Amino acid sequence: MILPVVAVALLRDDGHILMQRRPDGKQHGGLWEFPGGKIDPGEGPVEAALREMEEELGVGLEAHALMPVSFAHSDEAPGKERRRVLLLLYVARAWSGDPIAREGQQFAWVAPDALPDLDMPPLDVPLVRDLLRWIGAGAEQGK
Numbered sequence: 001m002i003l004p005v006v007a008v009a010l011l012r013d014d015g016h017i018l019m020q021r022r023p024d025g026k027q028h029g030g031l032w033e034f035p036g037g038k039i040d041p042g043e044g045p046v047e048a049a050l051r052e053m054e055e056e057l058g059v060g061l062e063a064h065a066l067m068p069v070s071f072a073h074s075d076e077a078p079g080k081e082r083r084r085v086l087l088l089l090y091v092a093r094a095w096s097g098d099p100i101a102r103e104g105q106q107f108a109w110v111a112p113d114a115l116p117d118l119d120m121p122p123l124d125v126p127l128v129r130d131l132l133r134w135i136g137a138g139a140e141q142g143k
Ligand SMILES: Nc1nc2c([nH]c(=O)n2[C@@H]2O[C@H](COP(=O)(O)OP(=O)(O)OP(=O)(O)O)[C@@H](O)[C@H]2O)c(=O)[nH]1
Pocket: 005, 006, 007, 026, 027, 028, 032, 033, 034, 035, 036, 037, 038, 085, 087, 121, 122, 123, 124
């Protein structure tokens, strides 16, 4: 079974990115990840992203503010029982409301240089690399 998951990098004007810490006791507990979660059956990825950002952080996002940046998936070795995750990463520069930890999670605004130093689930490592490239490319174009 493939589990589709959507994640959003909120990118503040000062270049910092919101990361949150997974609660202890869950899979990947204690690791830092992008806010987001599973795409529900019948839901589209953008719809799921808007829902998760509201549920987890209380921020309002418009669909057009979400820009796809990268995706990653867990390995597809045949015969493995464990679920395979397909993780889609969007970035958003605009939202309404100040993020609040609605699920009691710890979150932090992280400088781009510090992102690779965080302990993250394995799928986030290539996503962070692509996000930093995406941000760098935007900076070169004067965005
Ligand atoms: N939100 C999010 N999930 C990630 C990231 N990287 C990554 O491997 N995941 C994995 O993707 C899945 C996300 O599902 P979720 O956040 O809804 O999981 P959950 O256990 O909190 O949901 P649940 O409590 O409803 O079961 C988890 O297995 C999580 O570890 C990430 O950057 N953001």
